[in-house]
Amino acid sequence: MKIFLLVIFLILELNANDYIKSNTCKACHPTIYSEFYNSSHRKSSIHEDPIHKAVWNLHPNKKDEKYTCAKCHTPTDLELLNNLKNDKKALPIKNEVQTQEAISCVYCHSIKNIEEHSKVNDNKLTDKNKVYYSANEENKKLKDKKFKNESSMFGMMKKKSGSPFHHIDYSNKDYYTGKMCMGCHNKLQNNNSFNLCEVDMKAVDIKEEKNCISCHMPKVEGSATSIKITKTHRFHGFSSSTNNQDLLAKYIKIDFKQNLSNFEVSIKNEATHNLFLQPLRVAMLKISILKDSKVIKKEERSFVRIIGKDGKATMPWLANSEVKNTMIKAKEKRVLTFDYKLDSSNTVEVVFGYYKVNPKVLKKLKLENHKESTTFNVLKSEFYKAQ
The missing domain is CATH 2.60.40.10 (Immunoglobulins)
Incomplete structure (x- = not known):
């Protein structure tokens, strides 16, 4: 009954919004959502990050009304990105997307692959509806994990797996090496063809003991979902100089x-x-x-x-x-x-x-x-x- 009501809630939430909000994920992933909410990803827009805003206030593109930081700082703001693409006025208006999920749960879990370029890379998103990428070492070859509610021992033992809201693709190797982070975090080049910041791609080598995921999203105590209880989950507060720096101090x-x-x-x-x-x-x-x-x-x-x-x-x-x-x-x-x-x-x-x-x-x-x-x-x- 509990699962049935949860499915109904999620369906209503999805149908009520063309855009899938991150707080929809909270129903099944309360711990992960709480971590995300306090993370630099959720707070990446000028309305939530005072330092980013201070830099943007001096940027020459502000006078031209072209928020060119949107590609990485607010990729969930589709209206803003569309205005940029069509060379229209594109400034980050303070709204729910900008303040609550500038980089959303669904956005990150929809990155199919990274297209590399000299100035900045591109995140290529999946076109599959409600199929999200994730990592699970036990299911690396599974491309379409569906929700299952199995019982055994004459119905006395019950086991749940998957999600009643979406399918899961565990086969994308970029979610194990950390390459899925490199659309935004690999490099940024200015108009003088100068690298403002750069992360060596060797940092995402699957043979490396440490990569983006293992360091910035280490396994911590607590269940990944309320449907199937697990002892640990990947930390979604994204440890950095902004947040949970103690995880990096080691x-x-x-x-x-x-x-x-x-x-x-x-x-x-x-x-x-x-x-x-x-x-x-x-x-x-x-x-x-x-x-x-x-x-x-x-x-x-x-x-x-x-x-x-x-x-x-x-x-x-x-x-x-x-x-x-x-x-x-x-x-x-x-x-x-x-x-x-x-x-x-x-x-x-x-x-x-x-x-x-x-x-x-x-x-x-x-x-x-x-x-x-x-x-x-x-x-x-x-x-x-x-x-």
């Missing part, structure tokens, strides 16, 4: 070495891509030397990728080169030496973290009073007792 390793006249701190980036990809980010190592619990010396080292033109930092649309790049690369171990002779009375505090927005551009972006932009986010914090 890919950063810090070591300490005391020498006769100095000491070393090493940082290893175990991710398959550079530590931070967004040019606005600044990673920072903060060192505090204590003597008998009192701080006697502080030092900082920053790691940045600054883009610009003629040797000067600029906004992304003007950049044609890297002005500076000290960001820790994929799999790199960076060793930093500090010229200070430690003794047994010293303790060294090592803090590694980042700023979402480079403090040097806060004023230009008018984000000086935006807490999320000005906060130093701690990823790792360790104390080392000197000998």
